[in-house]
Amino acid sequence: MPFLLDLAWRDLRASGRRLWIFVACLVLGVSLVAAGGGLYRQVADALRHDARLIFGGDVEVESPQPLPADALAWMQARGTVSRVIELRTMLRLESGRAQLIELLSADAAYPLYGAVALQPAGTLADTLAQRDGQWGAAVDAALATRLGLKPGDRIEVGDLTLTVRALTIRQPDRSLRADWGAAPVLVAEGALMATGLVQPLSRVEYQYRVRTTEPANAWRDQFIAAFPTLDAETRSFDERSDRMAEVLGQIGSGLLLIGFSALFIGGLGVFNSVQAYLQGKLTSLATLRALGLRDGRLAAFVLLQIGLLAVLASAAGALLGMGLALAGAQLAADKLPVTLLLHSLWPPALLALVFGVLTALAFSLPALGRALSVSPAALFRGVEGQALHTPRRARWLTAAVAGATLALLVATLPDPRFGLAFVLTTAALLGVLDLATRGVRRVAARLQHHRALPLPLQLALAGLQQPHSPLRTALLSLGSALTLLVACTLVVATLLRTVNQTVPEQAPALVFFDVQTDQLPLLRETLQASPGLEAVKTAPLVLGRLVAVNGEALRESGDGERARESHDEHKLSDRSGNFDDVVIDRGAWWPEDHRGEPLVAMEDNEADGLGLQVGDRLRFEIMGQPVEATLSAIYSQRRMQSRLWLEAIFSDGVLDPFITRHVGAAWMPTDQTLDAQDRLAAAAPNIATARTESMLRETRALMGRATGGLAVVAGVCLAASLLVLASVVAASRSRQLYDSTVMHALGARHSLLRRVLVWEYVLLAAVTAGFALLAGSALATALLQWRLDMSPAGLYWSGLLTAAGVSAMSLGLGARYLLAQMRLNPAMLLRSGG
Numbered sequence: 001m002p003f004l005l006d007l008a009w010r011d012l013r014a015s016g017r018r019l020w021i022f023v024a025c026l027v028l029g030v031s032l033v034a035a036g037g038g039l040y041r042q043v044a045d046a047l048r049h050d051a052r053l054i055f056g057g058d059v060e061v062e063s064p065q066p067l068p069a070d071a072l073a074w075m076q077a078r079g080t081v082s083r084v085i086e087l088r089t090m091l092r093l094e095s096g097r098a099q100l101i102e103l104l105s106a107d108a109a110y111p112l113y114g115a116v117a118l119q120p121a122g123t124l125a126d127t128l129a130q131r132d133g134q135w136g137a138a139v140d141a142a143l144a145t146r147l148g149l150k151p152g153d154r155i156e157v158g159d160l161t162l163t164v165r166a167l168t169i170r171q172p173d174r175s176l177r178a179d180w181g182a183a184p185v186l187v188a189e190g191a192l193m194a195t196g197l198v199q200p201l202s203r204v205e206y207q208y209r210v211r212t213t214e215p216a217n218a219w220r221d222q223f224i225a226a227f228p229t230l231d232a233e234t235r236s237f238d239e240r241s242d243r244m245a246e247v248l249g250q251i252g253s254g255l256l257l258i259g260f261s262a263l264f265i266g267g268l269g270v271f272n273s274v275q276a277y278l279q280g281k282l283t284s285l286a287t288l289r290a291l292g293l294r295d296g297r298l299a300a301f302v303l304l305q306i307g308l309l310a311v312l313a314s315a316a317g318a319l320l321g322m323g324l325a326l327a328g329a330q331l332a333a334d335k336l337p338v339t340l341l342l343h344s345l346w347p348p349a350l351l352a353l354v355f356g357v358l359t360a361l362a363f364s365l366p367a368l369g370r371a372l373s374v375s376p377a378a379l380f381r382g383v384e385g386q387a388l389h390t391p392r393r394a395r396w397l398t399a400a401v402a403g404a405t406l407a408l409l410v411a412t413l414p415d416p417r418f419g420l421a422f423v424l425t426t427a428a429l430l431g432v433l434d435l436a437t438r439g440v441r442r443v444a445a446r447l448q449h450h451r452a453l454p455l456p457l458q459l460a461l462a463g464l465q466q467p468h469s470p471l472r473t474a475l476l477s478l479g480s481a482l483t484l485l486v487a488c489t490l491v492v493a494t495l496l497r498t499v500n501q502t503v504p505e506q507a508p509a510l511v512f513f514d515v516q517t518d519q520l521p522l523l524r525e526t527l528q529a530s531p532g533l534e535a536v537k538t539a540p541l542v543l544g545r546l547v548a549v550n551g552e553a554l555r556e557s558g559d560g561e562r563a564r565e566s567h568d569e570h571k572l573s574d575r576s577g578n579f580d581d582v583v584i585d586r587g588a589w590w591p592e593d594h595r596g597e598p599l600v601a602m603e604d605n606e607a608d609g610l611g612l613q614v615g616d617r618l619r620f621e622i623m624g625q626p627v628e629a630t631l632s633a634i635y636s637q638r639r640m641q642s643r644l645w646l647e648a649i650f651s652d653g654v655l656d657p658f659i660t661r662h663v664g665a666a667w668m669p670t671d672q673t674l675d676a677q678d679r680l681a682a683a684a685p686n687i688a689t690a691r692t693e694s695m696l697r698e699t700r701a702l703m704g705r706a707t708g709g710l711a712v713v714a715g716v717c718l719a720a721s722l723l724v725l726a727s728v729v730a731a732s733r734s735r736q737l738y739d740s741t742v743m744h745a746l747g748a749r750h751s752l753l754r755r756v757l758v759w760e761y762v763l764l765a766a767v768t769a770g771f772a773l774l775a776g777s778a779l780a781t782a783l784l785q786w787r788l789d790m791s792p793a794g795l796y797w798s799g800l801l802t803a804a805g806v807s808a809m810s811l812g813l814g815a816r817y818l819l820a821q822m823r824l825n826p827a828m829l830l831r832s833g834g
Helices: 002-049 051-055 069-076 124-128 141-147 189-194 216-226 237-279 282-290 295-333 342-373 376-380 392-412 416-447 455-464 471-506 517-527 560-565 604-610 670-683 692-745 750-788 796-821 826-832
Strands: 059-063 080-093 098-105 117-119 136-140 154-157 160-170 183-187 205-211 233-236 510-516 535-540 542-549 570-574 583-587 599-603 617-622 625-636 648-650 661-667 688-691
Touching: 002 051, 002 237, 002 295, 002 342, 002 692, 051 237, 059 216, 069 080, 069 205, 069 216, 080 189, 080 670, 080 688, 098 141, 098 189, 098 670, 098 688, 124 136, 124 160, 124 183, 136 141, 136 154, 141 160, 141 183, 160 183, 160 189, 183 189, 216 233, 216 237, 233 237, 237 342, 237 416, 237 471, 237 692, 295 342, 342 392, 392 416, 416 455, 416 471, 416 750, 455 750, 471 692, 471 750, 471 796, 510 517, 510 670, 517 535, 517 661, 517 670, 535 570, 542 604, 560 604, 570 617, 599 604, 599 617, 604 625, 670 688, 670 692, 688 692, 750 796
Parallel strands: 098 183, 136 160, 570 648, 599 625
Antiparallel strands: 059 205, 059 233, 080 098, 080 154, 080 205, 117 160, 136 183, 154 160, 510 661, 510 688, 535 661, 542 570, 542 617, 583 625, 599 648, 617 625
């Protein structure tokens, strides 16, 4: 073994430059696997490490009113309790400008985990305390930058004027949606009460956060058992962590599968590169065999070379992937309150290295088996291309390595279902590509002798049917990469159209919350001052809980999930002024003139979580009163166009005894929304308003980053595909040039041969682009409709331009290279073409 290792290394140093495509393909594929795995692990570990900080405690009990004294005493006896009062309202500047905020009160125990970082530095209690009759506030730094606020400025909230004493640089429990919705403003509880916004009909949330040494889920279950009739939602840190881990697992699995796709494409380049390398060393290998080196040791010699190069290339790719993952994590840290953990990058990088080596072996073994299958006697007689075949042993070894690689892939993905889906999809893709290759060759055979076709095209069609044609490899490599590129193009184009056109045209420009019934005339009168006002719609909003299904009380259910569901507060409304325009999935709406028994429609996530079916009898509890209704329909939200996300919609009249507040929406030109928001905030400070344009602005910024990431991924996959094509062109160059030389010697002109080559690559580009357009469009359409309820209809041209442009550019470079080679002397080609 030391002798073989030394011989393999010296031979690799002398001739290994021809394996540069092998190295480049592995570096690109491994780098994406390491980057995807490293980014997922970095964010997941950081969020898990900081999960209690983000959640604000181990357990949270949320109630629309202060908890009774006995419940609070029970909690304080079993942990440290911090009470945060939260309500959504409007902040007003001295200039009259208004902005939606989350007003939070902070007590002496806040925050239970971590610390609030202020600028200028100081304690939170001193910052928020009342001085000289003036309460202080700590304003979110991002919000302050947006509004031009600085310490010392005055702001108005409700009936109270506050002094901005500090900017909140870091808040452990800052909502991940704060940039899209309402940014937090911290005040003392006394200041919050002085705003005049906490009234009997106000929508205020009392959040009691608990820090305890007991397991969070056990504490939660004990609290629910001790106070089963308490109208409060109880959530544990473990629940939030599990949900977060599930979502991150799906995202991480998607990132890793993109990397594995690039690695699979690169594997094709590995096969072609190794095959071309060994093809040029057949005589050397035959000489070693003739000198007595047995097949086993000869195979070990070549495998040592492949293994050494695979480890070095995979290590380089892993290091590059770690850098990409770190850069991505730093970008994510701008939006997520997480701490970067460098040690989280090493395990995914090492795993990516292992995948790189296994991929190199899986794609190299067939080429090695073919190289060792030829006898020295045949080589020395000069018939080296005639007896190559893949031995059965090489096939079994390849299958074993590939099986181990796929099994490891499924086992290591955060969500194994994604791994199984990837394996099945890859197998299906290979089958479809094989059928496509056969179909194209059959069509070429039928059209080859068609008299209407020019002679160069007929010869090109004949070339596609040859075993050495790059058709199969072009479909496998470039077709796979283009499929991903087309899918990404359609997804990004659809999202951009939705954000820039669909939502601004269809969604309301302003959305209102917490409008008291007696304020409806004031709301409409204030909005009428906007000259471009098109429409105003309002709908009642009632809060209630689902407590029984078909006579079974959820709180008495043996299913803990159903029991906890009975404590969740739902947003209820009727169909009057419903501007979310929900879509019925199951069942049907009741007639508009319905005056019979109470009917209700439920949101699909809520209904499916409880296993509800159309026709079930439901009992709700609203303001302490039971309300029974029959489930008539189950609906879904319109995703990005939705603003209320109602859990249930009742037939007319059912909610009338409980209506005290309303929500609403207004359609008007975007440039008038800011003035309308300011006027409404001045007239009715308790009405919270949100501008669609401000949310779209943050969405566009996020999409800009996502688009950049997708461009990098697609570029890496495309680069790997181009390397595969380069290896195909390099491997088939001698054969194609030799065939062209023979035809030239028989009387064919160079111009004819050049046109034949151009036609062959035009056909390859058309077939590859067509396949990528169909497969990529199907993939993007399924993803958009399944996850986002969007359709790319009308944007398929962007996928067509992408597929046609990239395939033409890629295959055009290969054709240009071969056309340049055909300028050589035919006599020299005949002497070297074999």
